[in-house]
Amino acid sequence: MQLNGACLCGNVQITIPEIVEEITVCHCQMCQKFFGSSFLSLPGLSAEQFALQGAEFVQRYASSQWAERGFCKNCGSSLFYHALGQDYFFPTGLFEGVTGKIVQEIFYDKKPEFYQLQNDAPKLSEKEFLAHLFEGK
Ligand SMILES: [Zn+2]
Numbered sequence: 526m527q528l529n530g531a532c533l534c535g536n537v538q539i540t541i542p543e544i545v546e547e548i549t550v551c552h553c554q555m556c557q558k559f560f561g562s563s564f565l566s567l568p569g570l571s572a573e574q575f576a577l578q579g580a581e582f583v584q585r586y587a588s589s590q591w592a593e594r595g596f597c598k599n600c601g602s603s604l605f606y607h608a609l610g611q612d613y614f615f616p617t618g619l620f621e622g623v624t625g626k627i628v629q630e631i632f633y634d635k636k637p638e639f640y641q642l643q644n645d646a647p648k649l650s651e652k653e654f655l656a657h658l659f660e661g662k
Protein backbone atom coordinates (compact mmCIF):
# COMPACT_ATOMS: atom_id res chain seq x y z
CA MET A 526 0.00 0.00 0.00
CA GLN A 527 1.25 3.50 -0.86
CA LEU A 528 1.30 6.23 1.78
CA ASN A 529 1.48 9.98 1.28
CA GLY A 530 2.47 12.18 4.17
CA ALA A 531 3.37 15.73 5.05
CA CYS A 532 4.32 17.88 8.00
CA LEU A 533 1.86 20.40 9.42
CA CYS A 534 2.89 23.24 7.09
CA GLY A 535 3.29 20.98 4.05
CA ASN A 536 6.85 22.00 3.20
CA VAL A 537 8.07 18.46 3.82
CA GLN A 538 6.29 15.72 1.87
CA ILE A 539 7.00 12.02 2.20
CA THR A 540 5.88 9.36 -0.23
CA ILE A 541 6.24 5.67 0.55
CA PRO A 542 5.43 3.61 -2.54
CA GLU A 543 4.98 0.32 -0.73
CA ILE A 544 4.71 -0.51 2.93
CA VAL A 545 3.13 -3.07 5.22
CA GLU A 546 1.32 -1.05 7.87
CA GLU A 547 2.62 -2.84 10.94
CA ILE A 548 2.83 -0.31 13.71
CA THR A 549 5.30 -0.39 16.58
CA VAL A 550 4.66 1.80 19.59
CA CYS A 551 7.76 3.03 21.40
CA HIS A 552 7.23 4.36 24.90
CA CYS A 553 10.87 5.33 25.59
CA GLN A 554 11.44 8.67 27.24
CA MET A 555 13.23 10.16 24.23
CA CYS A 556 10.33 9.33 21.92
CA GLN A 557 7.90 10.81 24.40
CA LYS A 558 9.84 14.05 24.45
CA PHE A 559 10.42 14.21 20.72
CA PHE A 560 6.97 13.16 19.52
CA GLY A 561 5.05 14.63 22.45
CA SER A 562 3.80 11.21 23.50
CA SER A 563 4.58 7.60 22.70
CA PHE A 564 5.83 7.05 19.14
CA LEU A 565 3.45 5.21 16.79
CA SER A 566 5.91 4.14 14.14
CA LEU A 567 5.63 2.61 10.70
CA PRO A 568 8.15 -0.19 9.93
CA GLY A 569 11.73 0.93 9.26
CA LEU A 570 12.56 1.97 5.70
CA SER A 571 15.91 2.41 3.99
CA ALA A 572 16.53 5.73 2.23
CA GLU A 573 15.68 4.05 -1.10
CA GLN A 574 12.25 2.99 0.08
CA PHE A 575 10.71 6.46 0.33
CA ALA A 576 10.85 9.86 -1.38
CA LEU A 577 11.20 13.05 0.60
CA GLN A 578 10.48 16.47 -0.83
CA GLY A 579 11.49 19.66 0.95
CA ALA A 580 14.74 18.32 2.40
CA GLU A 581 15.89 21.93 2.91
CA PHE A 582 13.21 22.22 5.61
CA VAL A 583 14.40 19.15 7.51
CA GLN A 584 16.45 19.82 10.62
CA ARG A 585 18.31 16.80 12.00
CA TYR A 586 19.10 16.47 15.68
CA ALA A 587 21.67 13.94 16.92
CA SER A 588 19.70 12.41 19.78
CA SER A 589 22.39 9.84 20.54
CA GLN A 590 25.61 8.49 19.04
CA TRP A 591 23.66 6.01 16.94
CA ALA A 592 20.57 7.94 15.92
CA GLU A 593 19.19 11.24 14.79
CA ARG A 594 15.69 12.66 14.74
CA GLY A 595 14.30 14.97 12.09
CA PHE A 596 11.78 17.77 12.34
CA CYS A 597 10.44 20.55 10.11
CA LYS A 598 12.30 23.84 10.57
CA ASN A 599 9.18 25.79 9.70
CA CYS A 600 6.34 24.15 11.63
CA GLY A 601 8.20 21.94 14.11
CA SER A 602 6.46 18.69 13.15
CA SER A 603 8.41 15.62 14.24
CA LEU A 604 9.31 13.75 11.05
CA PHE A 605 11.40 10.68 11.81
CA TYR A 606 13.72 8.63 13.94
CA HIS A 607 16.79 7.52 11.95
CA ALA A 608 19.19 4.87 13.17
CA LEU A 609 22.42 6.12 11.54
CA GLY A 610 23.45 4.07 8.53
CA GLN A 611 20.22 2.10 8.88
CA ASP A 612 16.50 2.68 8.70
CA TYR A 613 14.17 5.64 8.96
CA PHE A 614 11.07 5.30 11.13
CA PHE A 615 8.16 7.64 10.43
CA PRO A 616 5.25 8.44 12.76
CA THR A 617 1.84 7.32 11.50
CA GLY A 618 0.42 10.79 12.18
CA LEU A 619 2.17 12.31 9.15
CA PHE A 620 0.25 10.09 6.73
CA GLU A 621 -3.27 9.95 5.37
CA GLY A 622 -5.35 6.83 5.73
CA VAL A 623 -3.11 4.54 7.74
CA THR A 624 -5.20 1.47 8.54
CA GLY A 625 -2.58 -0.89 9.90
CA LYS A 626 -2.47 -2.46 13.29
CA ILE A 627 -0.17 -2.37 16.27
CA VAL A 628 2.18 -5.37 16.19
CA GLN A 629 4.31 -4.58 19.23
CA GLU A 630 4.84 -2.09 22.02
CA ILE A 631 8.40 -1.52 23.20
CA PHE A 632 9.89 0.14 26.27
CA TYR A 633 6.53 -0.79 27.80
CA ASP A 634 7.92 -0.31 31.30
CA LYS A 635 8.41 3.37 30.42
CA LYS A 636 4.77 3.90 29.35
CA PRO A 637 2.92 6.52 31.39
CA GLU A 638 0.44 4.78 33.67
CA PHE A 639 -2.47 7.06 32.83
CA TYR A 640 -3.26 5.33 29.56
CA GLN A 641 -2.97 2.11 27.63
CA LEU A 642 -3.62 1.23 24.00
CA GLN A 643 -6.10 -1.52 23.30
CA ASN A 644 -4.44 -4.39 21.44
CA ASP A 645 -3.13 -7.87 22.04
CA ALA A 646 0.33 -7.21 20.59
CA PRO A 647 3.46 -8.28 22.48
CA LYS A 648 4.69 -5.76 25.02
CA LEU A 649 8.41 -5.66 25.67
CA SER A 650 10.17 -3.87 28.48
CA GLU A 651 13.33 -1.90 27.71
CA LYS A 652 15.41 -4.86 28.89
CA GLU A 653 13.44 -7.39 26.85
CA PHE A 654 13.53 -5.23 23.74
CA LEU A 655 17.29 -4.63 23.91
CA ALA A 656 17.94 -8.33 24.49
CA HIS A 657 15.73 -9.14 21.48
CA LEU A 658 17.56 -6.53 19.36
CA PHE A 659 21.00 -7.92 20.10
CA GLU A 660 20.04 -11.55 19.70
CA GLY A 661 18.89 -10.74 16.15
CA LYS A 662 22.38 -9.56 15.13
ZN1 LIG B 1 6.46 21.88 8.23
Ligand SMILES: [Zn+2]
Nearest residue numbers: 551552553556
Ligand atom coordinates in the same frame (compact mmCIF):
# COMPACT_ATOMS: atom_id res chain seq x y z
ZN1 LIG C 1 11.57 5.40 21.54
